Amino acid sequence: MRIVVGITGASGSVYGYTLIRALYELGVETYVITTQMGEKVLEFETGVTIEQLKQYATILSNKNLFAPTASGSFKTDGMVIVPCSMNTLGAIAHGVGDTLLSRTASVVLKERRKLVVVPRETPLSLIHLENMTKLAQAGSMILPASPGFYQRPKEIWELVNFVVGRILDALDIEHEFIARWGEKH
Template sequence: MGKYIVGITGASGSIYGIRLIEELLRSSNEVHVIVTDSGKKVMEYETEYDMDGVLRKIEEHKDRIKIHNIDNLFAATASGSFKTDGMIIMPCSMSTLGEIANGVSKNLLGRSADVCLKERRKLIVVPRETPFGTIHLRNMLSLSEAGAVILPAMPGFYHKPQSLNDAIDFVVGKVLDALDIENNLFKKWGHDEY
């Protein structure tokens, strides 16, 4: 169906990115994944997965996923001629957010985000930090003004989550909604259930 880039950085909450990858693949999309070195460390610390474990978890979809080396600036995602339906950085550290907001492309993740902005493709940034400092807020404003969607990892509670997975799915569902991808990860407000 679609072609998406998913970035995972060293911010807390790599499980969000893992769940997003699963849902994008489940919806028959092609997914290109870029994980920072810190993102790999945090993933191993916070979850039961390393990147090999993530790949085993999604084994049935391996023909539609490509893991890119963070330092490979010759990867397809670094070029505007590589057409995608959008990029999601989930979770996004304040360091990565600051680099992108200021046009710094030190690695493939930053370059791919820069390509999305310059080509006017959807870029969704999911910051995972609290509280936000003034510099963080300025950088988010700069990205928003450049066309990015700032979608903080803030689970809602009107759907009455029963588990941590429900709270995670709420945020992933909000990202999918922003991409116009149908999903049932949480009950939408205004439905008869409320």
């Protein structure tokens, strides 16, 4: 299995970092593309640098439109953008492929592969909602970073794992990150 993970400058980079580590632990070939602000927010919020991510995934430069993920002939099983800023979401919704991240998302959509967009913004304007609708209509899954509380979390990592578990579910990747409703814990 091969997954692309995009990290943008929205708050919530801990979701992206946790997903990358989970994919690594699950043996999934992972490619990571970060925006410039995504790198800064990742380090600010988690203390993790892009250099440290290299132990878990192949890092691609957002400026490199010659990277393999820019082409539909490079087969992937999907892409997740987590967290996804409204700037990146808007660019993808309007077909702007001027960075590797937005170009890769465009390729994933045109090839009808799984694109999971995890917006981390509140409140949402009508423009944000319309852009999300446009992406959903194009085949993307909009998966807000909204953790569940029925598992009665006591630690922040439990909230993060809930969202990461839902992302893995959206990609049809088996895992044991979350307690499932109606199943014994």
